Amino acid sequence: MMFARSATDATPARRLRRVGRTGAPARGFIMGYILFALLVLGIVTAVLSRINDAEADTRWVNDGVIRIKENLQNVRVQVITCSALLGAGDGATDIAFPPEATPGEPTPLAQLQCPQGAEPAIGLFDGSAGVFPPTPPRGFTPFVYVNNFNTYDAARGPEAVWVETSVSSPSGAAVLNRIQIGASGPDIEVATVDGARRLRFFLASRGA
Helix, strand or coil: CCCCCCCCCCCCHHHHHHHHHHHCCCCCCHHHHHHHHHHHHHHHHHHHHHHHHHHHHHHHHHHHHHHHHHHHHHHHHHHHHHHHHHHCCCCCCCCCCCCCCCCCCCHHHHEEEECCEEEEEECCCCCCCCCCCCCCCCCCCCCCCEEEECCCCCCCCCCCEEEEEEEEEEHHHHHHHHHHHEEECCCCEEEEEECCEEEEEEEEEEEE
């Protein structure tokens, strides 16, 4: 008498083939999950990287604002101290300021000197008294000193004494913009000149 072969009577080889056929879709499904997880991980990593970069930029701008302000105050102290030693300038109400190393040309702070009459001039930022030129943040040009009192030239700017620096990078421009917004008086001037942002810090101006 013939009996129909049941599914349980399948040979081991046939059972293995059936398991193999049903396992392939499962493996593909798992691989899809893994690829999706990797995609999500990549997106999260990119977002976190951008957040970290933004936080780093913010810290750099904040540190740059603090350093520039400290630089300017150090310059003010040195120049005003020299002015006190020089006494009255070319009028009863004028204050004398250190001259430029070469009249009519901006002077790097390292070359700025305070005249002492018959005595040798004192270097204000040459390190001889432990004071060195202030170092602006990365990307900024070194500070230069301009005395447009002694040899007034309207083409150079107002009849004033100032120090200035400039920067071309977006983050550096952000530093100057923050300083400009926080300025409470006419001492600070920020302008765009030849594609760069320029900061002028006025130490004195005629009639001020």
